[in-house]
Amino acid sequence: MSWAFSNLSELGHLTGQNAYLALVPVLIGLAVSLPLGVLSVRYGWLYPPMLGVISILYALPALALFVALIAYTGLTDTTVMIPLAIYSLASIFPSVVDGLRAVPDPVRQAATAMGFGTWRRLITVELPIAIPVVIAGLRIAVVSSISLVSVGGLIGIGGLGYLFIDGEQRDFSTEIVVGIVLIVLLSLVSDVILVFIRRLLTPWQRATGAAELRQFRRRSASFGHAGGM
Amino acid sequence: MITFERVTKRYPGGTVAVDELNLEIPDGQTMVFVGPSGCGKTTSLRMINRMIEATSGRILIDGKDVKEANPPLLRRGIGYVIQQAGLFPHRTILDNIATVPLLIGRSKADARKRAHELMDLVGLDAQLARRYPHQLSGGQQQRVGVARALAADPPILLMDEPFSAVDPIVRASLQDELLRLQAELHKTVVLVTHDIEEAIKVGDQVAIFRPGGKLVQVDSPQNLLAAPADGYVEDFLGFDRGIRRLSFLPAGTLDLDLNGVVGQETSAAAALAQAQRAGAAWLLVVDSERHPKGWAAAANLASAPGDTPLSGLPLTSTSGHGHTFRVDTDSLRAALDATVLSPTGQAAGLDGDGRVVGLTSYDRLKTAIAKADEQARAEEAASGIQPGASGAPSGEEVTAS
Numbered sequence: 001m002s003w004a005f006s007n008l009s010e011l012g013h014l015t016g017q018n019a020y021l022a023l024v025p026v027l028i029g030l031a032v033s034l035p036l037g038v039l040s041v042r043y044g045w046l047y048p049p050m051l052g053v054i055s056i057l058y059a060l061p062a063l064a065l066f067v068a069l070i071a072y073t074g075l076t077d078t079t080v081m082i083p084l085a086i087y088s089l090a091s092i093f094p095s096v097v098d099g100l101r102a103v104p105d106p107v108r109q110a111a112t113a114m115g116f117g118t119w120r121r122l123i124t125v126e127l128p129i130a131i132p133v134v135i136a137g138l139r140i141a142v143v144s145s146i147s148l149v150s151v152g153g154l155i156g157i158g159g160l161g162y163l164f165i166d167g168e169q170r171d172f173s174t175e176i177v178v179g180i181v182l183i184v185l186l187s188l189v190s191d192v193i194l195v196f197i198r199r200l201l202t203p204w205q206r207a208t209g210a211a212e213l214r215q216f217r218r219r220s221a222s223f224g225h226a227g228g229m
Numbered sequence: 230m231i232t233f234e235r236v237t238k239r240y241p242g243g244t245v246a247v248d249e250l251n252l253e254i255p256d257g258q259t260m261v262f263v264g265p266s267g268c269g270k271t272t273s274l275r276m277i278n279r280m281i282e283a284t285s286g287r288i289l290i291d292g293k294d295v296k297e298a299n300p301p302l303l304r305r306g307i308g309y310v311i312q313q314a315g316l317f318p319h320r321t322i323l324d325n326i327a328t329v330p331l332l333i334g335r336s337k338a339d340a341r342k343r344a345h346e347l348m349d350l351v352g353l354d355a356q357l358a359r360r361y362p363h364q365l366s367g368g369q370q371q372r373v374g375v376a377r378a379l380a381a382d383p384p385i386l387l388m389d390e391p392f393s394a395v396d397p398i399v400r401a402s403l404q405d406e407l408l409r410l411q412a413e414l415h416k417t418v419v420l421v422t423h424d425i426e427e428a429i430k431v432g433d434q435v436a437i438f439r440p441g442g443k444l445v446q447v448d449s450p451q452n453l454l455a456a457p458a459d460g461y462v463e464d465f466l467g468f469d470r471g472i473r474r475l476s477f478l479p480a481g482t483l484d485l486d487l488n489g490v491v492g493q494e495t496s497a498a499a500a501l502a503q504a505q506r507a508g509a510a511w512l513l514v515v516d517s518e519r520h521p522k523g524w525a526a527a528a529n530l531a532s533a534p535g536d537t538p539l540s541g542l543p544l545t546s547t548s549g550h551g552h553t554f555r556v557d558t559d560s561l562r563a564a565l566d567a568t569v570l571s572p573t574g575q576a577a578g579l580d581g582d583g584r585v586v587g588l589t590s591y592d593r594l595k596t597a598i599a600k601a602d603e604q605a606r607a608e609e610a611a612s613g614i615q616p617g618a619s620g621a622p623s624g625e626e627v628t629a630s
Contacts, residue, residue, distance in 0.1 A: 110315030113280055113387075114329050114377075115305035128319045204319045204361040 018159025022145040025081045029088030037096030058090035062151045080152040088141040095137025099130025135198040143187045236286035246272040247442040257415040261432035269442030308378030308386040313394045314370040316362035323358040329381040347376040368399035388420040451477040475562035478601045485587025498535030511573035519584040553577045
């Protein structure tokens with residue numbers, strides 16, 4: 001513990017680097033998944049081949065990709081971020097497609113019938129309705145990206161992954177445990193932030209929760225009452 | 230006026246959804262497209278706002294071909310109500326209703342003010358404005374759907390099976406609501422349904438389609454029930470069309486019986502004498518205001534002490550044994566129903582103040598129906614229209630009936 005406190009600024013720097021290396025690729029993955037997802041929903045035949053390619057890329061070992069990319073991008077952040085961005089597609093792309101497909105047909109038809117053009121319908125109706133499913137995919141992508149960054153430690157760009165390698169080489173388990181704890185904390189905080197963003201963007205879902213909660217309270221209140229009799 | 234001119238929809242592969250449809254839908258009327266699945270009724274509706282493009286033929290709105298309009302702009306001028314409402318789940322009720330006013334560039338404040346007015350118009354509680362669609366019942370959602378379609382005050386309202394996803398009681402109240410709205414707004418309404426009862430209830434004109442996209446008959450509900458064009462229409466109308474047709478004939482045409490009505494101060498002996506004179510097994514007892522008190526059986530009168538007034542005898546109630554009917558506002562169907570349900574085979578027709586006008590009988594109903602038929606035939610002869618003309622109706626047929 002005292003080791004952790006005496007190295008706070010170094011740990012803070014590594015955590016920040018880990019967050020940066022993990023989250024930027026997820027944002028890139030989202031930026032790529034949105035247009036690909038929209039295309040796959042419009043032209044359904046595109047979806048299976050696209051998903052196939054993404055799944056194959058996802059199957060490539062991270063370390064192998066890092067090493068292969070060093071030849072092109074050198075020992076830079078980019079070398080770590082490109083594979084992570086590709087991996088994030090595996091959970092974000094299907095969630096964009098599922099989210100858009102979950103828009104009820106009558107809603108889509110009603111929007112068209114009221115005079116929404118294709119783009120306006122996509123941006124003001126379909127994407128907002130897809131948000132909960134897309135964010136569910138983002139949560140998986142963020143957490144796995146945060147833990148995958150540490151593999152980059154093997155090529156010297158790994159955020160908190162540095163602690164594992166350093167700790168292992170020095171036979172100093174405290175450092176490894178602190179690394180694990182910080183990665184878990186970083187994942188938790190990121191996840192909570194995403195849940196918060198979802199609640200902010202989907203007030204209509206909150207209304208469901210509120211209504212269900214009210215109903216639940218009413219029910220449990222009446223149970224309590226019956227019990228008292 | 231919406232005009233279909235030889236409109237055909239053929240899908241790749243050769244399926245014909247709509248086959249050479251010719252039809253005129255006059256302004257301010259409710260036209261119902263009805264038929265079984267696969268008859269092209271929904272396709273025909275959706276070709277009006279170009280949700281589906283016709284393969285050949287023309288659809289004109291007030292003389293202008295819809296093909297010449299930009300589809301989103303065309304659609305903003307035509308209200309559309311879809312089955313299951315199709316409300317935007319991520320927007321409040323108020324914002325759902327304000328959708329089209331915002332699309333056509335009205336200010337947010339203006340659009341919301343209009344949305345509030347419409348909530349009132351369709352009978353939605355103002356407190357629902359801030360709710361989300363999933364917090365409403367199916368019937369309330371469908372009201373929102375109607376309000377949303379009317380928000381920009383379009384002259385035309387397309388309704389695609391609007392009430393088929395709600396339970397029968399809610400459906401009936403939504404149908405009543407549509408009739409009330411239409412009496413107030415006079416939109417040109419085109420409504421698609423597979424329910425002939427609904428078609429007959431809400432339609433000024435009913436267009437019956439057959440599988441394969443053929444229009445079989447267009448006529449007013451009365452004329453359809455009276456004179457179906459062919460066996461298909463007759464089957465489609467069902468086995469009770471003769472009875473349903475009576476809904477359109479006023480009970481006022483009945484010649485009601487007065488001999489079977491007796492005041493409650495009359496003695497049992499005098500009442501028995503009246504019953505024997507009239508050959509009636511039952512007498513309807515009324516008070517001094519002529520409000521019905523109950524039925525007295527002639528058989529019971531004979532066994533009662535002769536000087537007992539009828540008010541002192543046990544009577545068979547008129548309520549709990551079917552119902553009475555209003556002579557001035559009800560139809561022959563209500564009169565027939567009251568007669569069928571009555572334990573005496575006669576039913577009391579009342580005026581607006583609940584006073585007995587007279588009694589029905591099956592014979593009197595038969596006479597009234599025959600009289601109404603004769604009158605209808607005379608009117609048809611006068612206007613020179615063949616009953617049950619079918620296929621491609623001319624504008625005169627549509628407007629004359």
